[in-house]
Amino acid sequence: MSFHLEQRETLALLVLFFVAGVMALGIRGHFGFRGAAQTGCADLLRYKPDLNSATEDELNLLSGVGPRAARAVISYREMKPFANVNELAEVRLPDGKPAFDSETLAKLKTFVTVSAEKPATKTGYSP
Numbered sequence: 001m002s003f004h005l006e007q008r009e010t011l012a013l014l015v016l017f018f019v020a021g022v023m024a025l026g027i028r029g030h031f032g033f034r035g036a037a038q039t040g041c042a043d044l045l046r047y048k049p050d051l052n053s054a055t056e057d058e059l060n061l062l063s064g065v066g067p068r069a070a071r072a073v074i075s076y077r078e079m080k081p082f083a084n085v086n087e088l089a090e091v092r093l094p095d096g097k098p099a100f101d102s103e104t105l106a107k108l109k110t111f112v113t114v115s116a117e118k119p120a121t122k123t124g125y126s127p
Helices: 005-039 042-046 056-060 067-079 085-090 102-108
Strands: none
Touching: 056 067, 067 085, 085 102
16 A cells, blocks of 8 residues: 555554544543542542442442452342441451451542442342
8 A cells, every 4th residue: 555645644643643542541441430539530539339239340440449349349238238338348258358458448438439228138148
């Protein structure tokens, strides 16, 4: 394929803008809530996932919450819905260890909420 100089410059600019756009979206999507404090993204700072209804993906976006901890939060709420954010200290991983250390708990409490209405627990669930 043969391009004239002007076409090459145009193509190079398009590729540059495309790559920059993909990187910007990728960074915003990857960091999600984790980068909110550094980027000053007001919408992300205002959104607080509800511990009684958040999906595993929503929980996983929070700083300090990995896939295992997100699943542990969901398992906990299926046994007993959260009454308040302080109950995060009671969440345990399958091996019995706390899902969150004290530093992570302190941070998480400011980024999550608990709804007044609690969803029904699963019947027949055993931890």
